[in-house]
Amino acid sequence: xxxxxxxxSIESLTRSHANTATALLGIEFLAIxxxxxxxxxPVDHRTVQPYGILxxxxxxxxxxxxxxxxAYYSAPEGQRAVGLDINANHIRAVTSxxxxxxxxxxxxxxxxxxxxxxxxxxxxxxxxxxxITMAVLAPQAG
Numbered sequence: 634x635x636x637x638x639x640x641x642s643i644e645s646l647t648r649s650h651a652n653t654a655t656a657l658l659g660i661e662f663l664a665i666x667x668x669x670x671x672x673x674x675p676v677d678h679r680t681v682q683p684y685g686i687l688x689x690x691x692x693x694x695x696x697x698x699x700x701x702x703x704a705y706y707s708a709p710e711g712q713r714a715v716g717l718d719i720n721a722n723h724i725r726a727v728t729s730x731x732x733x734x735x736x737x738x739x740x741x742x743x744x745x746x747x748x749x750x751x752x753x754x755x756x757x758x759x760x761x762x763x764x765i766t767m768a769v770l771a772p773q774a775g
Contacts, residue, residue: 696763699736
């Protein structure tokens with residue numbers, strides 16, 4: 634069952650992230666399913682730490698980007714979503730290629746949402762799992 638309540642496309646996601654940390658890190662949106670969003674981040678000079686492996690914080694940026702988009706686009710028109718809490722378990726180091734994340738809802742309530750983001754390397758190995766809790770906010774008074 635399709636959960637999106639706002640118009641969503643790869644193009645609109647890419648456009649809305651222009652000139653942000655997402656764009657600076659080279660994150661690319663890949664796919665939108667009925668209840669999933671996928672994107673990838675390159676493992677390159679922008680995203681590695683001094684030991685040449687993907688910086689854990691970059692995995693968290695990918696996770697928060699995907700979970701935030703999922704919560705926003707699945708919330709009713711006019712509502713916003715902001716992060717309350719995020720965690721990440723780093724499973725496997727990555728030294729090259731791409732890491733692809735896929736976000737799926739665990740809980741979509743009236744005032745909170747929880748999203749799970751699983752990240753894999755090019756070989757399909759799990760590299761990181763993350764979970765984000767989002768607050769769904771009512772429209773701002775104009």
